[in-house]
Amino acid sequence: MLGVLPSPPRRAWPRAFGLAVGVWAGLGVGVAAPLDPWGKAAAGLLTASIAGLLSVLRPAEATVAYRAWNKAARMYERAACTAVLALCYGVVAAAGCAGSSLRLQRPAPERSLWYPKATLSLDAYRSQADRPGRPSTGHPWLEVVAWARRSGNTWAVVLVPFLALIGTLDDRERDDAAPAGIYTLF
Amino acid sequence: MTRLIFAAVAALVGFVAMATILVLGLPFWLVGATTRVFARLFEPRWLPATTLTEYAPVVGWKPRANVDGYHCVDDVFHVTTDGDGWRGQRTIEDSDIVVLGDSFAWGYGIDDDHFFANLVPAARVKTIGVMGYNLAQEFLWLERLAPRLSGKLVVWFIYLGNDLIDNVLTHKQGRRMPFMRQVHDTEDWEIVTSHVNPSRWPYTGTYGAIYYEALAQYCTVGAGKRREYAACESLLRRGMALCDAVGARLVILTIPDKAQLSRAGHELLMRGSRDRASFDADLPDHAIRGVCKRLQIPFVAGKQYFDVRDYKARDVHWNEAGHRRMAGILSELYTGDRAGMTASAMSTM
Numbered sequence: 001m002l003g004v005l006p007s008p009p010r011r012a013w014p015r016a017f018g019l020a021v022g023v024w025a026g027l028g029v030g031v032a033a034p035l036d037p038w039g040k041a042a043a044g045l046l047t048a049s050i051a052g053l054l055s056v057l058r059p060a061e062a063t064v065a066y067r068a069w070n071k072a073a074r075m076y077e078r079a080a081c082t083a084v085l086a087l088c089y090g091v092v093a094a095a096g097c098a099g100s101s102l103r104l105q106r107p108a109p110e111r112s113l114w115y116p117k118a119t120l121s122l123d124a125y126r127s128q129a130d131r132p133g134r135p136s137t138g139h140p141w142l143e144v145v146a147w148a149r150r151s152g153n154t155w156a157v158v159l160v161p162f163l164a165l166i167g168t169l170d171d172r173e174r175d176d177a178a179p180a181g182i183y184t185l186f
Numbered sequence: 187m188t189r190l191i192f193a194a195v196a197a198l199v200g201f202v203a204m205a206t207i208l209v210l211g212l213p214f215w216l217v218g219a220t221t222r223v224f225a226r227l228f229e230p231r232w233l234p235a236t237t238l239t240e241y242a243p244v245v246g247w248k249p250r251a252n253v254d255g256y257h258c259v260d261d262v263f264h265v266t267t268d269g270d271g272w273r274g275q276r277t278i279e280d281s282d283i284v285v286l287g288d289s290f291a292w293g294y295g296i297d298d299d300h301f302f303a304n305l306v307p308a309a310r311v312k313t314i315g316v317m318g319y320n321l322a323q324e325f326l327w328l329e330r331l332a333p334r335l336s337g338k339l340v341v342w343f344i345y346l347g348n349d350l351i352d353n354v355l356t357h358k359q360g361r362r363m364p365f366m367r368q369v370h371d372t373e374d375w376e377i378v379t380s381h382v383n384p385s386r387w388p389y390t391g392t393y394g395a396i397y398y399e400a401l402a403q404y405c406t407v408g409a410g411k412r413r414e415y416a417a418c419e420s421l422l423r424r425g426m427a428l429c430d431a432v433g434a435r436l437v438i439l440t441i442p443d444k445a446q447l448s449r450a451g452h453e454l455l456m457r458g459s460r461d462r463a464s465f466d467a468d469l470p471d472h473a474i475r476g477v478c479k480r481l482q483i484p485f486v487a488g489k490q491y492f493d494v495r496d497y498k499a500r501d502v503h504w505n506e507a508g509h510r511r512m513a514g515i516l517s518e519l520y521t522g523d524r525a526g527m528t529a530s531a532m533s534t535m
Contacts, residue, residue: 003214005221008499010261016224020217073214080207087200094196098189155193162200165208 003073005066014062017069018055022048081169088162095155230264232256238265238317241384245323246363249273249292249316259295260500266298273313274303278334281312283520284434286324287343290441291315295503302504305513309520315343320352321421322364322377328425335434339523341516342425342436346470347443347502350414351400353421357387366417375420401443402455404473407464412473419477426483437519438478440471442489444497451494491515 006013030044055062107113141160148156233255242248249271256262268275273293278284285291285303292315293301303311314327321344328340344350352358353366356378364379381387404412422438429436445451446467456462471487478485496508504512 003211003218005218008260010225010229010258012228012262013221013225016228017217017221019224020220023220024213024216069214069217073218076211076214080211083207084204087203091193091196091200095189095193098192155190158190158193158197162197162204165204 003077005070005073007067007070009063009066011059014059014066015055017066018062019052021065021069022051022055025051077169081166084162084165084169088159088166091159091162101152229262230256232258232262244364244379244382245326246358246382247316247318247361259503260498261295263295263297264299265293271316273301273315274298276303276310276312278312278314278331278338280310281338282309283311283339283341283516284331284335285311285313285315285341285343285516286328287313287315287441288319288324288345288349289315289317289503290345291343292317293509295498295501296506296509300506300509302509302512302516305510306516306520307513308517309339311516318358318361318363320355320358320363320365321349321418322353322366325421325425326364326377326379328428332428332432332434335429336432338434339520340429340434340436341439341519342422343439343441344418344474345441345443346404346446347401347441348394348397350404350412350418350470351397353417354414356381357389359393360386360389362387366420368413368416373416375417377421398445398455399458401445401470402459402465404470405446405455405465405467406459406461407466407469415473415477418474419481422477422483423481426481435484435523437484437486437523438474439486439515439519440474440488442467442471442487442492444494444502446470446489447492447494447497486515486519488515 005017009017026044026046026048029047030040033040033043035043141164144160144163145157148154233253235257237255238250238253238257239247240250249267251267251269251271253265253267253271256264265273266275267273268277273291283306291313293303293313294317298304303313314324314331316323316327321342324342328335328342352363355363356365357363362382362385364377364382366375367378368375400414404414426436428434443451445455452465452467455467456465459465468487468489471489475485475487491511491514492508493511496504496511498505
């Protein structure tokens with residue numbers, strides 16, 4: 001996710017962070033300051049310059065600020081991820097209120113709950129993941145949409161934006177430990 | 187259809203709530219994205235690992251010549267190599283001390299400015315180090331460069347993390363490398379290079395998985411005598427003979443693995459060990475000291491000097507403090523050498 005930065009930071013990152021904060025703080029001050037346009041521009045520029053300079057001149061303090069910001073960003077992402085997941089469950093629960101497609105009540109006498117099913121081709125048993133006859137639509141979310149339509153669960157399409165956001169927020173599989181391409185011989 | 191309507195209504199409510207969550211996260215995303223843009227501008231483009239070495243007949247691989255660029259381990263560092271691929275621009279002839287070794291001697295993970303070879307005040311240091319080398323490869327370079335080492339102090343690093351075991355392995359991550367093989371029915375060892383060629387050595391397994399297992403055994407009394415020490419002794423004997431022949435003075439300096447330097451590291455090494463009681467992180471040094479004593483080579487145990495804080499947190503190599511520490515050791519060695527310190531006196535360092 002864009003919000004969480006590499007940890008521990010490499011040398012250039014706290015400086016970049018200081019400048020980034022400076023740019024946005026400068027913009028904020030420029031917009032909010034009750035001054036004429038030139039005054040706003042000057043105030044914004046001054047704020048950005050001070051923040052930028054501090055990050056260059058005081059790298060240790062910039063690193064402390066970087067770590068604190070990163071901690072907050074991580075906490076936000078975890079909380080946001082949990083909240084969006086709860087919303088997702090809410091949508092599923094709402095869809096469930098419309099009733100089940102499964103026939104759950106006791107069958108009438110002389111009626112069976114068995115459904116006739118056609119057999120699968122032999123190819124289907126080789127690999128369940130990439131068996132023939134399942135053309136890929138490319139993007140994983142389009143796959144979800146295709147599955148929803150194919151399986152008669154069209155309602156599930158509305159979950160896609162929630163799931164996409166969870167996928168972006170969830171950092172459990174993210175690895176900041178080492179960039180790719182480093183030398184591993186020692 | 188009813189289900190779709192129910193889901194759509196719930197989703198609409200959810201989108202409103204989600205919008206609030208997104209707005210709250212906006213500062214994090216904006217600052218994060220801008221930081222990435224600036225970091226990309228400030229951080230120099232670094233070379234991938236494959237550009238730092240290349241295939242070389244007999245020795246397996248060698249460092250690339252005339253590199254002037256950046257590489258990244260835990261941070262980006264600046265590295266330059268000379269026309270032969272050795273770190274730094276000083277020539278062997280122009281040096282007082284020649285350091286032979288693996289990635290520690292190459293200065294992996296450290297800028298030229300903080301590289302130990304550039305920090306020794308009293309002496310000029312040239313390093314002959316290549317990432318991933320074992321002692322057999324280093325000996326082959328010593329053999330090639332011997333005529334240029336006359337009158338110099340040659341300090342040979344032995345990294346206890348993997349140098350001993352690597353001496354008897356045929357490849358490193360599929361790259362074929364010279365190794366030591368015991369000559370049939372004798373106590374002699376030979377350096378095998380016949381299998382070295384550019385093709386990959388077929389192997390499965392995880393690189394480095396056996397290193398801590400081997401180091402744990404070196405540190406355990408019950409593990410018995412290891413043939414790696416015999417292979418090492420054979421190489422050091424040859425190295426000593428070469429140095430004697432050209433009038434160079436050889437010193438052996440062991441580099442401890444950081445796992446040997448802390449309680450947590452000891453625990454890491456001892457996990458899965460059946461003989462925890464006899465664990466002693468100094469045992470590899472004792473064994474190599476014994477070898478050096480037999481061969482009359484001055485020996486310095488790096489473990490006496492280094493601290494776990496001298497190593498990178500996320501890598502096995504030294505940080506800036508570690509390089510300063512090594513520069514101090516070399517300075518002491520050089521001073522002792524000039525003062526005519528005997529082998530036994532150096533061994534007590």
